Amino acid sequence: MKLLPSSEIWFVTGSQHLYGPGPLKQVADNSAKIAEALSTSKRIPYKIVFKTLATTPDEILKVCEEANSSATCAGLVLWMHTFSPSKMWIRGLSILKKPFLHLHTQFNRDLPWGEIDMDFMNLNQAAHGDREAGFIHTRMRLGRKVVVGHWSDPEVQDRIGAWMRAARAWQDWQGAKFARFGDNMRQVAVTEGDKVATEMKFGFSTNGYGIGYLVAKIDAVTDKAIDALVADYAKRFTLAPALRKGGKEHDALRYGARIELGMRAFLDEGGFKGFTTTFEDLVGLRQLPGLAVQNLMADGYGFGAEGDWKTAALLRAMKVMGEGLPKGTSFMEDYTYHLSPKGHQVLGSHMLEVCPTIAAAKPTLEIHPLGIGGKDDPVRLVFDAKAGAARAASLIDLGNRFRLIVNEVDAIKPPKLPNLPVARAVWECRPDFKTACACWILAGGAHHTSYSYDVTTEMLEDFATIAGIELVTIDADTKLGEFKQNLRNNEVYYHLSQGFRA
DSSP: OTTOOOOEEEEEEEOOGGGOHHHHHHHHHHHHHHHHHHHHOTTOOSEEEEEEEEOSHHHHHHHHHHHHHOSSEEEEEEEESSOOOGGGGHHHHHHOOSOEEEEEOOSOSSOOGGGOOHHHHHHOOHHHHHHHHHHHHHHTTOOOEEEESOTTOHHHHHHHHHHHHHHHHHHHHTTOEEEEESOOOTTOSTTOOOHHHHHHHHSOEEEEEOHHHHHHHHHTOOHHHHHHHHHHHHHHSEEOGGGSTTSTTHHHHHHHHHHHHHHHHHHHHHTOSEEEEOTTOOTTOSSOOOHHHHHHHHTTOEEEETTOHHHHHHHHHHHHHTTTOSSOEEEEEEEEEEEETTEEEEEEEOSSOOOGGGBSSOOEEEEOOOSSSSSOOOEEEEOBBOOEEEEEEEEEEOSSOEEEEEEEEEEEOOOOOTTOOSOEEEEEESSOHHHHHHHHHHHTOOSEEEEESSSOHHHHHHHHHHHTOEEEEEOTTOOHHHHHHHHHHHHHHHHHGGGTTO
C-alpha cells in the first residue's frame, strides 16, 4: 500500500515509588513480558514495544512528549500494574496528541490463594490502580478505548488489535493529501463539505486540480509502459475477446492503461493517498477513468466518485484498517432495490468504480457503453462481489460536527445479471431493509459508502472515538424509535460537549 506509515504501539505502565526498587523492577519485567507476548501474538497486527515504567509526573510528561514527536508511534497502551496516583498523569495527558487504549488487566491470570500475602497484594493492584486512572481520564473528558481481561485472553487481544488498526488509520490521515480532479458534480449536497474544518479535525487536506494537469501526465505515458501494463492485465484478469491483442477494441484497453499510468504518476509525484473524479469534467480524456480507478483502489488508494472527497478519505482509512486482511474493501453505492415480499435486497454498484479486492472470482475485463459523460466507451472490471458479513460506512459533515454512520449488512451471492456490465454486490440489511434504510436516511447517510468485509464495527467505533466524532450504528439490534431518540439526544450532547472539558 502506497505511503503506509511505519507503525508501533507503545506500552506504558504506571506505578509509583512507594513500593521500593525491588517491586518496581518486577513491575517493569512483568510489563516487558506482556508487551512481548502481545507483540508476537498472531492476533496483534503491529509491533507493541514496552516503552517505560512511569512513576513521576515528569516521567509521564516526557513519554507523552516523545509519543507526540514520534513518526512511528501510532498510539499508546496504558496500564497501571500497581496504584499510580492519577494527578501525576494530568500534565502528560493534557498534551498527549496520540490515541491511547486503557488496558485493565493484571500480570497473573489466576490468584495463588494459598500464597497471597501483603507483598503480593501491593504488587498486583491493577484492580484499583486502573480505576484511579479511569477517573482522571473521565475527569479530563479523554476519548479512549477500555479493554478488560487477562492479556492472554484471545478476545482481549482481538479488541486490542481492532483498536490498533483504527489507530494506524488515524496516523495515516495525519498530513495525508487527497486530490480532487475537477470539482463537486452538479448540485449534489452530501459530497460537499467544509475542507478547512475537516483538515482541522482530521489532519488531512483536500485540494482541487484541473483536469489538464492529469491529462498532461496521461499524454506523457510511453508505449513501452503501456505494453507492460496490458500484459499484466492479461495475467490478472480474463480479457473480453474484443480487448485482446488484435481485437477491435484493443486500442481502448491501451488507452485505459494509459489513464492508469498517468494517474499513478500524478498521485505518486504529489504524495497523494486518494482522489476523486467526476464525469462532468473530462476535457482532454477519451474515456471516463474506470479500470484505472479500480486498480488504484486495489493498491490502497482512497477514492470517491463525483467529487466525493470525504468518502475518498474514509475509504483510505478503511483500506489501512483492513491492510493485510483477505476479504477486501471498496467504494460502493446503494444503487437500486429488490422489494419482493419474500425478501428485500440492495443492489450495490457504481458506473465503473468498484474495487476488485471484493471480487468473488477472477474479474473479467470488458468494454461497454456508459450512457453518460459523452466520451468513448470505457474499459472496466466486471465481477460479482463476495458473500458474507460486511459493513457500509458514510462520513458526513453536519455543519457543527461530523458523523460516521455504519450499517451492518449480509452480502449474498448475486443473481445472474447478464445485462449489467459493471461490478456489483447484493446484500440484505440488518436488522431489516425498512428499518435500516429509514435509519440511514434519518441520520443523513450519503448514497456513496465505503464497503468492507474486513473492517469491523468495532474498528470503526474505535476510529470515531480517536477522531472525537459522532458514531451511529445500524445493526441487528437497532429499533427505529430508539434510533430516532438517540439522534435527538446526540444533537444536544454534541452542541454542549465543547464546554465539558472545563
